[in-house]
Structures are given as C-alpha cells and as structure tokens.
Amino acid sequence: DAGVIQSPRHEVTEMGQEVTLRCKPISGHNSLFWYRQTMMRGLELLIYFNNNVPIDDSGMPEDRFSAKMPNASFSTLKIQPSEPRDSAVYFCASSLEGSGRAVGELFFGEGSRLTVL
Amino acid sequence: AQSVAQPEDQVNVAEGNPLTVKCTYSVSGNPYLFWYVQYPNRGLQFLLKYITGDNLVKGSYGFEAEFNKSQTSFHLKKPSALVSDSALYFCAVRDINLIFGKGTKLSVKP
Numbered sequence: 001d002a003g004v005i006q007s008p009r010h011e012v013t014e015m016g017q018e019v020t021l022r023c024k025p026i027s028g029h030n031s032l033f034w035y036r037q038t039m040m041r042g043l044e045l046l047i048y049f050n051n052n053v054p055i056d057d058s059g060m061p062e063d064r065f066s067a068k069m070p071n072a073s074f075s076t077l078k079i080q081p082s083e084p085r086d087s088a089v090y091f092c093a094s095s096l097e098g099s100g101r102a103v104g105e106l107f108f109g110e111g112s113r114l115t116v117l
Numbered sequence: 118a119q120s121v122a123q124p125e126d127q128v129n130v131a132e133g134n135p136l137t138v139k140c141t142y143s144v145s146g147n148p149y150l151f152w153y154v155q156y157p158n159r160g161l162q163f164l165l166k167y168i169t170g171d172n173l174v175k176g177s178y179g180f181e182a183e184f185n186k187s188q189t190s191f192h193l194k195k196p197s198a199l200v201s202d203s204a205l206y207f208c209a210v211r212d213i214n215l216i217f218g219k220g221t222k223l224s225v226k227p
Contacts, residue, residue, distance in 0.1 A: 004160070033215070043161075043207065043217040056214055091160055105151065106215055108160030 002026075004109035006092050012115045018080040021112045024073055025094030033106060034067055034077050035091040043091075049075065050097065082116045089113050119144045121191075121208045123218035130198045130225055138193040138221050140208030149211040150191045152182055155220070156204045164206075167191060178202070198225045 005024040013019055025032050034046040047057045049069045060067070064083070069075040079086055093106040120143045130136045142148050149168055153161040165176025172184045182193045193206060203225045208218040 042219040045214050045216070048214050093161075105163040105166060106153075106161070108162070110158075110160050 004092055004094050004107050006090075006109035006112050008112055009110065010113050010115075012117065013082055014117050015083055016081045017116075018078065019082045019086075019114060019116075021077040021090050021092075021114070023075045023077070023092030023109060025075070025092070026107055027073065029094035029096050029107070030072070031095045031097045031104070032069060032075050033093040033095075034075070035093065036088045037091060037111070038088045046077070046090075079114075082114075084116045087114055087116050119148075119210045119212045119216050121150075121210045121216065121218040123206075123208055123221045125221050126219075127222045127224065130223070132200050132225055132227050133197050136195050136198040136202070136223065136225070138206050138208075138223060140191045140193065140218060142189050142191060142208075142210050144210055144212070148184075148191075150182075150184065151209040151211060151215065152176065152180070152191075152193050153207045153209060153217075154178075154204050155207065161207060164193070198223075200225050200227055 007022045030051050032049040036044045046059045047067045048055050052069045067077045089111045091108050091111045093108045095104040095106045097104050122141045151166045152164040154164050155161045164180050165174050167174045167184045175181045180195050184191050205220045205222050207220045209215050
C-alpha cells in the first residue's frame with residue numbers, strides 16, 4: 001500500500017498567489033481530513049470529508065481557503081489569495097470509518113510545507 | 118466540547134529508563150482516545166487507541182497507555198526508552214473528528 005500521497009512536498013510562493021495542495025487517500029478509505037500544523041497553533045483540523053461529502057469545515061480559516069473532494073481518490077485544498085500567515089505544514093489523512101461514531105485510526109501523508117513570502 | 122491536554126511541552130529521559138508522557142481528557146460520554154507519534158519532517162503515525170475494554174492498551178514499538186477514568190487520564194508509557202523514541206507525541210480524542218493535544222517532545226539521551 002502506497003499510503004496517503006500528498007503533493008507538492010514543498011511550495012514556496014509569493015503573497016497573493018494561488019496555492020493548490022493535493023491529496024490521494026489510501027484506496028478503500030471513506031474519510032479524508034485536512035490538518036494544518038504550525039509551531040504556534042499546533043495541529044488544527046481544517047475540514048473533514050466522509051464519502052466525498054464535507055462533514056465539518058468549521059476549521060477552515062476564512063473564505064480564502066477551499067477544499068474539494070471530487071471523487072474517493074482525490075482531494076484538493078486551495079488557498080487564494082495566499083498570505084504569509086498561511087505558511088505551515090498541511091497534512092492530509094484518511095481513514096476507514098464505520099457508520100455512526102468514527103473510531104478508526106488516521107493514516108497521515110508526509111505533508112506539504114508551504115512558505116508564503 | 119471534547120478536548121485533550123498534554124501538560125508537558127518536553128520530557129527528557131535517559132536511555133533504558135522508563136518514560137511517561139502525560140495526557141488528560143475532557144469528553145462527554147465514553148472517550149475514544151489515541152496516541153500518535155511524529156518524527157521530524159514526517160506525518161503522524163498511529164501508536165495505539167483505547168475504545169473500550171482493558172484499561173491497559175498495548176501499541177506499536179513497545180509503547181502502552183493506561184486509561185484511568187477517575188483521573189480522566191490516558192498516559193503513554195514505555196518500560197525502557199530508546200534514543201530512537203525521540204520524537205513528538207500527540208494525544209487525541211475522537212468524536213466526529215480527531216482533536217489533538219499540542220504535543221509533547223520526548224528526548225531520550227544515551
């Protein structure tokens with residue numbers, strides 16, 4: 001199993017540019033999560049999809065952030081326009097969840113390190 | 118709201134000594150608790166979880182955790198630390214989403 005695959009691993013961009021981060025979850029998993037990690041704020045959940053449907057997007061910072069999951073094998077996190085305070089490591093994770101309460105462990109990708117100048 | 122707290126930013130132990138990384142939780146209902154480890158420049162890796170049953174949970178790499186309902190704690194332990202255990206450790210609680218603590222940096226010195 002290839003695990004959760006994220007791209008790019010590193011992205012350096014200038015303020016105001018659009019950034020798109022990509023994630024391929026583990027085949028067969030039905031839930032996908034986007035997290036952001038910074039020294040100051042730790043790990044923050046941005047959005048959670050179940051069966052390709054956004055279930056909880058309350059962690060998305062503002063309208064500049066958007067996430068999509070057009071099918072079970074692909075998700076994107078877009079920032080437009082980007083700002084220096086968006087600099088962080090963005091993690092995608094997937095899991096296989098049963099009905100009702102979610103109890104599965106998450107499998108994380110290696111992360112995308114974003115630097116906005 | 119569900120939450121976990123990791124009271125220590127850093128834990129230092131000597132190789133071969135036992136280690137404990139602390140975690141307390143606050144939940145409504147029965148807690149689903151997890152420990153994850155993060156090595157430098159890597160994603161998080163699952164170590165172990167408590168859902169129900171035996172209060173002592175065994176996980177990967179010789180780690181275990183003890184669920185204590187009266188103290189609302191879920192401390193991570195290992196009888197004999199290795200230098201290679203040095204990493205960032207996260208406690209987490211699960212309801213709809215997985216909510217992580219702020220992490221504890223474990224440093225094991227030779």
